[in-house]
Amino acid sequence: MESELPLTDLESQNKSVAEDEVQSIFKKANRQVTLKFEDVVYKIKIQKKGFFNIKSAKSAERMILKGVTGTVYPGEMLAMLGPSGSGKTTLLTALGGRLGGKLSGSITYNGKPFSNPMKRNTGFVTQDDVLYPHLTVTETLVFTALLRLPNTLTKEQKVMHAEAVITQLGLTKCKNNIIGGSLLRGVSGGERKRVSVGQEMLINPSLLFLDEPTSGLDSTTAQRIVSTLWELAKGGRTIVMTIHQPSSRLFYMFHKVLLLSDGNPLYFGKGSEVMDYFSSIGYAPMVAMNPSDFLLDLANGVYKDEEGEDQASIKENLVTAYRTSLADKLKGEVEAEIQFLDSSGDGKEFGRWSTTWIQQFSVLLRRGIKERKHEAFSALKIGQVLVVALLAGALWWQSSIAHLQDQVGLLFFYSGFWGFFPLFQAIFTFPQERMMLMKERSSGMYRLSSYFFSRIVGDLPMELVLPTVFVTITYWMAGLKHTPINFFHTLFVLLYSVLVSQGLGLAIGALVMDLKSATTLGGVLMLTFLLAGGYYVQHVPKFIAWIKYVSLSHYQFKLLLGSQYAENDTFPCGPPNVSCRVGTFPMIQMVGLDGQLSSVIAMLVMLVLYRLIAYLALMRVGVTK
Numbered sequence: 001m002e003s004e005l006p007l008t009d010l011e012s013q014n015k016s017v018a019e020d021e022v023q024s025i026f027k028k029a030n031r032q033v034t035l036k037f038e039d040v041v042y043k044i045k046i047q048k049k050g051f052f053n054i055k056s057a058k059s060a061e062r063m064i065l066k067g068v069t070g071t072v073y074p075g076e077m078l079a080m081l082g083p084s085g086s087g088k089t090t091l092l093t094a095l096g097g098r099l100g101g102k103l104s105g106s107i108t109y110n111g112k113p114f115s116n117p118m119k120r121n122t123g124f125v126t127q128d129d130v131l132y133p134h135l136t137v138t139e140t141l142v143f144t145a146l147l148r149l150p151n152t153l154t155k156e157q158k159v160m161h162a163e164a165v166i167t168q169l170g171l172t173k174c175k176n177n178i179i180g181g182s183l184l185r186g187v188s189g190g191e192r193k194r195v196s197v198g199q200e201m202l203i204n205p206s207l208l209f210l211d212e213p214t215s216g217l218d219s220t221t222a223q224r225i226v227s228t229l230w231e232l233a234k235g236g237r238t239i240v241m242t243i244h245q246p247s248s249r250l251f252y253m254f255h256k257v258l259l260l261s262d263g264n265p266l267y268f269g270k271g272s273e274v275m276d277y278f279s280s281i282g283y284a285p286m287v288a289m290n291p292s293d294f295l296l297d298l299a300n301g302v303y304k305d306e307e308g309e310d311q312a313s314i315k316e317n318l319v320t321a322y323r324t325s326l327a328d329k330l331k332g333e334v335e336a337e338i339q340f341l342d343s344s345g346d347g348k349e350f351g352r353w354s355t356t357w358i359q360q361f362s363v364l365l366r367r368g369i370k371e372r373k374h375e376a377f378s379a380l381k382i383g384q385v386l387v388v389a390l391l392a393g394a395l396w397w398q399s400s401i402a403h404l405q406d407q408v409g410l411l412f413f414y415s416g417f418w419g420f421f422p423l424f425q426a427i428f429t430f431p432q433e434r435m436m437l438m439k440e441r442s443s444g445m446y447r448l449s450s451y452f453f454s455r456i457v458g459d460l461p462m463e464l465v466l467p468t469v470f471v472t473i474t475y476w477m478a479g480l481k482h483t484p485i486n487f488f489h490t491l492f493v494l495l496y497s498v499l500v501s502q503g504l505g506l507a508i509g510a511l512v513m514d515l516k517s518a519t520t521l522g523g524v525l526m527l528t529f530l531l532a533g534g535y536y537v538q539h540v541p542k543f544i545a546w547i548k549y550v551s552l553s554h555y556q557f558k559l560l561l562g563s564q565y566a567e568n569d570t571f572p573c574g575p576p577n578v579s580c581r582v583g584t585f586p587m588i589q590m591v592g593l594d595g596q597l598s599s600v601i602a603m604l605v606m607l608v609l610y611r612l613i614a615y616l617a618l619m620r621v622g623v624t625k
């Protein structure tokens with residue numbers, strides 16, 4: 001599918017400049033980083049579940065990594081091999097500075113612990129490609145460039161970098177195609193993977209981590225990706241990746257190999273020497289075979305020659321051999337001083353962020369609007385509101401104050417519909433973006449606050465346009481007070497309450513982060529608020545009467561009544577020519593027309609509080625695994 005480029009002047013950029021950019025980005029790393037790790041141990045607590053799936057206080061510990069040691073120098077590419085569940089991703093995440101929890105041992109980058117400047121100099125490509133499906137390849141990379149590249153570059157230069165990455169990764173053919181997703185046809189799996197790699201290459205990282213960059217790809221595409229990575233390593237970068245059964249062609253491209261089995265290292269060293277090592281400890285391959293197949297067999301405890309030897313004892317032998325023949329040598333290497341320390345980039349030149357708050361906000365806002373325009377202007381959503389508006393307008397057609405109960409019912413319907421609708425729209429916001437937020441926040445791409453405000457502002461137009469259309473239709477059809485003042489009063493009350501309800505949805509979504517649970521919780525809460533709103537039950541027992549004070553619907557309903565009626569308005573009641581004061585009508589009396597200002601204040605508190613809760617809940621996302 002074709003789509004427009006985000007910046008129309010892209011095409012007009014000078015080609016020779018683009019070629020220069022390719023040179024400058026890929027030939028040399030900004031600075032070189034030696035990665036050392038020693039005795040890395042990672043444990044997790046497994047909580048046992050009791051009745052009804054409730055976590056019990058008892059917990060057991062499981063060791064995922066059992067003392068892994070190694071050194072990777074600039075210019076080297078390390079491949080981590082091992083059976084599924086052997087701890088490769090966990091180690092990669094730990095080395096990439098993204099693993100929280102019980103991690104012991106030491107991991108250093110040029111002799112120093114992981115730091116924010118190092119984070120910004122590190123690329124991390126996760127196994128699953130986390131990309132926006134409706135953006136094109138170019139849009140994806142340009143927005144990433146605008147967010148991640150420092151302000152020492154102009155906007156045009158940032159765009160040039162994105163273009164250069166597209167050329168280098170061979171994505172030119174599909175640069176205007178959308179990424180696509182599970183239900184949306186877009187670029188191919190290999191192209192998608194290259195876009196993910198490209199996002200990390202944009203920052204010209206000194207360290208690049210990749211989790212199974214070739215999984216699910218044909219061998220030619222896999223070869224192309226690894227060759228590109230090899231080129232990057234040649235430019236002085238340190239590259240670490242996990243990989244499942246590489247072909248022998250790929251295997252010999254890796255400078256170093258780490259073999260893991262149940263969290264134990266079985267080999268760390270040059271790829272070219274691995275077969276000699278295992279032969280030297282009595283495990284030579286019987287027939288000529290792909291080295292990675294042989295290594296995976298060993299890591300699974302499978303070695304055909306040793307009849308009678310069970311898998312557990314083969315693994316044990318290999319672990320013991322590693323400890324006696326390799327461990328000390330590797331530790332010696334880790335502990336040796338780094339001869340050449342490129343200290344030019346110790347981070348002083350890097351601020352905490354590469355771009356200003358306002359830049360982040362504006363790029364995120366533009367990106368969000370592009371990604372979600374199909375959703376915001378979905379015909380279904382607009383159709384839904386229009387149908388309900390016309391139906392309500394017809395049902396309450398030209399109702400008069402003589403039928404006060406009907407009019408009050410319409411106002412309560414306003415508060416119900418516009419309590420639920422924005423809440424359920426907003427609930428989806430953060431759970432849907434969770435993976436993206438984790439990925440981008442982990443690489444220090446932007447502040448949480450700039451993201452948060454861009455999301456809130458980006459959703460506003462549609463949030464406000466729909467209720468405005470709704471009120472405009474129903475208000476005049478239903479014959480509510482025919483004065484512009486009353487109309488605008490009703491409209492503003494409704495828009496105000498939409499913002500509060502949206503905030504509640506955002507808070508629930510961010511707190512629960514699971515769509516099913518969040519929608520259930522949202523439904524229960526809103527229903528409680530509606531029941532306590534003062535329309536359905538008038539004689540509420542004292543012990544539960546307090547509930548209306550936390551109910552959005554209660555304040556919403558009170559303000560809507562206030563937008564239509566004053567205490568001394570009258571309506572025909574009982575025999576002809578007898579009028580009663582509106583304030584004495586039971587439903588209005590119950591809620592009361594007084595306390596309009598305090599309702600506005602109560603809703604203001606909710607407006608701020610719900611968003612604050614959402615923000616605080618989001619702070620948990622995206623720092624560790």
Ligand SMILES: Nc1ncnc2c1ncn2[C@@H]1O[C@H](COP(=O)(O)OP(=O)(O)OP(=O)(O)O)[C@@H](O)[C@H]1O
Binds near residue numbers: 044064085091
């Ligand atoms: N947070 C966690 N909670 C529970 N188990 C975990 C956690 N993290 C890792 N594990 C377990 O640790 C083991 C190693 O996981 P890891 O993802 O590192 O393996 P892997 O070698 O990358 O596997 P694969 O090749 O299948 O991706 C697995 O058994 C996994 O279930």
